[in-house]
Amino acid sequence: MIAHKTPDKAFPVSWDQFHRDCRALSWRLNETGPFHAVVAITRGGLVPAAIVARELGVRVIDTVCIASYDHLHKSELKVLKGISDMTVKLGGGSGRNLLVVDDLVDTGATARVVRSMIPDAHFATVYAKPLGKPLVDTFITEVSQDTWIYFPWDLDLAFAPPLRDGAA
Ligand SMILES: O=P(O)(O)OC[C@H]1O[C@H](OP(=O)(O)OP(=O)(O)O)[C@H](O)[C@@H]1O
Numbered sequence: 718m719i720a721h722k723t724p725d726k727a728f729p730v731s732w733d734q735f736h737r738d739c740r741a742l743s744w745r746l747n748e749t750g751p752f753h754a755v756v757a758i759t760r761g762g763l764v765p766a767a768i769v770a771r772e773l774g775v776r777v778i779d780t781v782c783i784a785s786y787d788h789l790h791k792s793e794l795k796v797l798k799g800i801s802d803m804t805v806k807l808g809g810g811s812g813r814n815l816l817v818v819d820d821l822v823d824t825g826a827t828a829r830v831v832r833s834m835i836p837d838a839h840f841a842t843v844y845a846k847p848l849g850k851p852l853v854d855t856f857i858t859e860v861s862q863d864t865w866i867y868f869p870w871d872l873d874l875a876f877a878p879p880l881r882d883g884a885a
């Protein structure tokens with residue numbers, strides 16, 4: 718396990734907000750494509766990939782399965798499943814006309830590994846932090862490096878204490 722400072726700020730995202738941000742990402746990507754296939758970086762890239770593929774009319778969806786965080790803690794990066802040969806062929810071997818989608822880029826380690834597999838692919842994320850931003854071609858919202866993004870699938874409705882009772 719790699720030591721990791723707990724981020725100071727929280728950026729919780731609702732389903733509505735996430736859907737809006739994915740639609741905004743699709744609008745931008747529509748000016749860049751067309752794409753032969755979407756490659757989702759699992760698991761976080763699956764939801765935005767589904768929304769983006771629907772908006773752009775792409776029906777070939779592949780996954781590259783990478784794990785690196787156990788909740789807030791970064792561990793060694795593991796490629797559990799690579800991109801399928803058929804998808805790599807569709808991208809002419811280098812990833813041309815392929816769209817890689819992930820929910821966010823943080824340090825850029827995950828993006829760097831996928832870029833090394835298909836260097837010419839277009840890389841899109843919904844959110845980006847400064848360290849990872851240079852690895853992404855298109856994103857929607859930047860948050861600071863000391864912010865942790867909470868996705869709707871990781872959240873639950875819960876009681877929020879009133880400010881006067883000491884809530885931040
Ligand atoms: O830029 P990096 O520092 O590499 O971090 C970004 C990656 O971390 C998260 O995935 P995670 O490994 O937590 O797996 P998950 O998608 O299954 O939640 C996120 O979905 C990105 O893929």
Ligand SMILES: Nc1nc2[nH]cnc2c(=O)[nH]1
Binds near residue numbers: 823864865866868871
């Ligand atoms: N949910 C979530 N996963 C991450 N993996 C790396 N950074 C983040 C983050 O800010 N939020």
Ligand SMILES: [Mg+2]
Binds near residue numbers: 758819
């Ligand atoms: Mg991920």
